[in-house]
Amino acid sequence: MKGEVEAAVEAQVRNRPPQFVDPSLILKVRMEGMLLEDDWEALGLTLLASDEDKNIVLFSSAGDLNALIQRLDAFDGPIPEGQRGRRYEGFVSRIELVSPVAPRDRLGVRMREEGFTDATDLQDDQVYVVDIELWDFGARNARERKAAEIEAFITAQMGDVYDVYIGPSITLLRVAASGRALRPLLAVPEVAYIDLPPIPDLEADELIQMDLQNAPAVLPADADAPVIGVLDSGLNDHPFLAGSIVGQVAFPASLGTADVWGHGTRVAGVAAFGDLRAITPGQPLQAVGRLVSAKVVQDNGSFFERRTLPSQMREAINRLRADFGCRIFVISLGDVRARNEPGRVGPWAATLDELARELDVLIFVSAGNRCPRAGAAVEQGITEYPAYLLEPANRLCEPAGAANVITVGSLAHSSGLGARHAHDAHVRSITNAFEPSPFTRTGPGAGGIRKPDFVDIGGTLVFDAPSARLQGAPMFPEAGLITLNHEFLRQLVTSGNGTSYAAPMLANKAAYILRRFPWATSNLIRALLAGAAAIPAPSANALRGFDEDAKARICGNGLVDTLRAAYSDDHRVVLFAQDRLGINEFAVYRVPIPAEFQTNGRRTIRVALAFDPPVRRTRAEYIGTKMNFRLLRGCEVDDVFEHFRARNEEEGDPPNIPSRFKCGLEPGPNSRDRNTLQAAAKTFTRETTAYGGEYFLVVRCIGGWAEEQEASQNFAVTVELEHQPATQLYARLRQRIRV
Secondary structure (H helix, E strand, O other): OHHHHHHHHHHHHHHOOOOOOOOOEEEEEEEOOOOOHHHHHHOOOEEEEEOOOOEEEEEEOOOOOHHHHHHHHHHHOOOOOOOOOOOOHHHHOOEEEEEEOOHHHHEOHHHHHOOOOOHHHOOOOOEEEEEEEEOOOOOHHHHHHHHHHHHHHHHHOOOEEEEEEEOOOOEEEEEEEEHHHHHHHOOOOOEEEEEOOOOOEOOHHHHHOOOOOOOOOEEOOOOOOOEEEEEEOOOOOOHHHOOOEEEEEEOOHHHOOOOOOOHHHHHHHHHHHOOHHHOOOOOOEEOOOEEEEEEOEOOOOOEOOOOOHHHHHHHHHHHHHHHHOOOEEEEOOOEOOOOOOOOOOOHHHHHHHHHHHHHOOEEEEEOOEOOOOOHHHOOHHHHOOOHHHHOHHHEOOEOOOOOOOEEEEEEOOOOOOEHHHOOOOOEEEOOOOOOEOOOEOEOOOHHHOOOOOEEEEOOOOEEEOOOOEEEOOOOOHHHOEEEEOOOOOOOOEEEEOOHHHHHHHHHHHHHHHHHHOOOOOHHHHHHHHHHOEEOOHHHHHHOOOOOHHHHHHHHOOOEEOHHHHHOOEOOEEEEEEEEEEEOOOEEEEEEEOOHHHOOOOOEEEEEEEEEOOOEOOOOOOOEOEEEEEEEEEOOOHHHHHHHHOOOOOOOOOOOOOOHHHEOOOEOOHHHHOOOOEEEEEEEEOOOOHHHOOEEEEEEEEEEOHHHHOOOEEEEEEEEEEEOOOOOOHHHHHHHHHHO
16 A cells, blocks of 8 residues: 555656646545545545545645555554554555546546547647646635646647636636647646536527527417416417417406516427427427416516415416316426425425316426525535535425426536637536536425426526626526517517426427327326436436435436337337226236347336325325336236235235246335336346246235225326337237237
8 A cells, every 4th residue: 555655656746747846746545435534634635526436536735645654654564562453444444546646537528528538639739728627725825826837838838828717616727728738737736627618509699689580480389289378477479479379367367467577488488399499490480289378476476465376276277277178287486485394295286286186187397496506605506516406405396396296307408608608717617418407406205205207408507707606597598498588579589597497398298298199198198208208318427426316306207208208119119008996906917028029139118107196285194095016027917916916814925926027127116106106117138038928017006094085096007118229029019919
């Protein structure tokens, strides 16, 4: 171990560019178990960074590691008389590896994504625009001196320093320099990363300036398109919505229907069109659904003080369902002042749960927003992302914890930076595309159920040093979705960010699916959405240090792929059932497994279940019934029924089903069984012919406090079989199901 430390020091001294003679050292250590930060600080070392693999980066301003070496010598020396173990054993034995921070370790994520793996990949005469970030190794004046050294070095190498930002903890230079100039900087101890700047959004400004002369042709929504109800601040007659608005009402009527506040028109625009960045040049614009607006807030955006929210919601949703046939509702509103205990919900959420069940409707609710940092701590919006998403203060707003509604959290669509920030180090991104938005709130929901249910695009925030704030749209239009402006005579479109836009983004997808399956129950639409959702790779990467429960609290089931939810294809088939089960009963569904699915490569089975139980917020157990599913293979159907059927005391325990016959779907039962929307999957790579051509999906309804008052429970279940693209799975299954 002592040899590793001495070699790391020698390598750093040897590789340090001669222009940088500062004696400071940076060391990388891999630990087993705890990081022991206090022990390192006692040795005069500062912890600069750590990761989920227990790698830590340490800083020594003195340029030596004498105190550490003394401990290592003591550990290697004789065991003191009267001691059972070596000196400092609890500390030294946890050190697995000590090494220098190599130049390749300082290549940032974007550079690695572009194929840069080592310093030698930087070409001598090619000019790169990069961000150079320093470790937070000391006081501001020390970082200023080091930044000035780097600036002088870049200038001497005929490079350009566009901007320098030095804040309470962040030091960043944006420079244009040749590979010849950048390579030595990868060996400067105080340099944390050299990386490519975020890719700017070049479309937002152009779209914001759109007028009717250069707007695309607009078609009204089809006469049979689903009706989407937007409960918000009203809706104005925007020209893009001509022929698509089927109603504008207010609850109470005295509020009027005009959208003075502007929020309702923006939300409705996303519900109708999604993010207008997706406009295809030359193609007409058409809303996916017809719109009806229910104004439920006042012109200043506040709730109407003379009505309770439960009565307002019940009247509005009942009326829109009865008068307009509305089955999709968007509620991008929330009460941040509701202080429900964790796992509890208020009257608003309970009312929405009741309505979703009574009326068989889809209610999309935004998870709520919270600006993570402000004031002197504003830089933590970058440095502590995404850990602050799990802070207690970041839990869901009322009514987002409701069990039968669809709660939607937010993902960033991009870095949020525009072309005007290309040379500006004082404006910095927090996210990349498809990472959790810095403002999105997190679960769990009522009774600890998984919330949010899904995430969708809702924009991002950026760090703006001049204003010392985290900023979003419309000040930074690139940070938000492009949608309709309520003051359309002044400006046709605007931008906005928040979970307020993620909810209608998912409602837009649901309208597409409901149009394809107009006979589908709301439970089936929910199950189809869940079966087609996955946490995007950038989100999984950003959350890689979190456990699965924490990831679910942020992203739920993930981002929905609309086409996957709506269609099967040659190698991927979706089977479904919408049904009803008596309390404490179970159903067994045969799942045909063609021979092609039993061999040859990677295959996946995904199961999703949705049900809408009765609720009562005054009970300790909020949900009145529970449901779950199990997937079995290789056993006889009679054995399945014998195992799951009810038995009296004389019959004793049911016969066991061996573990090898149980499909180990993930997440497992302990994680999913409490939820009203459940999804799990199993991937096979080995041959499974021994289990035969038929699996059994068991769906169970388990009575709770509602057992005495409910005869049965509605539900829907989907099963997706996916093989490699070359496999003709659809034709084989269709043939078997017809037989």
